[in-house]
Amino acid sequence: MRFTCKHIGLSIVIDEKLMDELCRLGSEHYPKEYGGLFVGRYVNNNKEVIIKQTVLPKKFKSSASSFERGVEGLRNILAGFLNESPSLIYVGEWHTHPDGRPIPSSTDSSALRTIAAHHQVSIENPLLLIIGVGIEVYEFEFYVLYQNEIHRYELEKKLIDQKVSS
Secondary structure: OEEEEHHHOEEEEEOHHHHHHHHHHHHHHOOOOOEEEEEEEEEOOOOEEEEEEEEOOOOEEEOOOOEEEOOOOHHHHHHHHHOOOOOOEEEEEEEEEEOOOOOOOHHHHHHHHHHHHOOOOOOOOOEEEEEEEEOOEEEEEEEEEEOOEEEEOEEOOOOOOOOOOO
């Protein structure tokens, strides 16, 4: 799956199986929020991020309207990804909004700014995926913090070539 934010020239690539896994995880924790972080790599002069995996927290606090990811063990896990070939790095976060729309709350926006300003985070433009989870229904949106503003990505539509037989 490919998402683009055309007006700032950025894109995201994520495997559909990983997206399915995230929705499944969200359903398992419904009606509470749940989430984790993303690791991946940047290509094309940092204009495109390829999300390779999610890392789930060992500890977290959640309710129907909040999710707080713990940090226990994450430094070692992320160091392991950095040593892979090719290296993978932290690129952002994801979480669910049970029975809600996938729109960043003020808490989500503040969290992205905090992440970008953190001295141990090596990216200026963290990603955020929000999955609106209902009973057997999913809606998702990707966002990025770019120049201190939140921007939404759009799913690219594939063009299907149809052969017309005469």
